[in-house]
Amino acid sequence: MLSKIYEEHSYNPQAEELLVLYKKIASNLSLCYSKIEKYEESIELDLKIISYDKTFDKAYVRLFNNYLNLGKKEQALYFGDMLLKFDDETKKKYEKENIITKIIDLKNEFQAAYEKRKAKERKDMLKSIAKYVIPLIVLVIGIFLYLFVFKKEQVKTP
Numbered sequence: 001m002l003s004k005i006y007e008e009h010s011y012n013p014q015a016e017e018l019l020v021l022y023k024k025i026a027s028n029l030s031l032c033y034s035k036i037e038k039y040e041e042s043i044e045l046d047l048k049i050i051s052y053d054k055t056f057d058k059a060y061v062r063l064f065n066n067y068l069n070l071g072k073k074e075q076a077l078y079f080g081d082m083l084l085k086f087d088d089e090t091k092k093k094y095e096k097e098n099i100i101t102k103i104i105d106l107k108n109e110f111q112a113a114y115e116k117r118k119a120k121e122r123k124d125m126l127k128s129i130a131k132y133v134i135p136l137i138v139l140v141i142g143i144f145l146y147l148f149v150f151k152k153e154q155v156k157t158p
Contacts, residue, residue: 023049023056030062039066056089057083060101068102077106 080103
């Protein structure tokens, strides 16, 4: 039935009520899929919904939760960030369900992991630099000692 509604809308773009009907049915079906843990099916419907209506906040919430339930944290964070761009009234609605808190916690988790990775990269870079710089310093000191200390002693002895 959903595909019929969509097909009819694509033939008759002025039929806005068909799009509204499609969105309601698809949203309800997506919610049902999510409840019975058929997350992929729910995601597919919600992606289709937001391709028609970028302001349909419920789809973003389900996408966030479904991707999180699938262990796909990066995708979850993407849709969570999209939800955080909505107006304050919409965000307040989801604060009661701790959705906003979950999104912020996930962002903090990613930020901490990013900072940890960057710190490790800096440490590794310093180690690799030290691997070459220390022998170079020893070489420069050796040349300095040879030219200015040992050379002077050789000149004085004859």
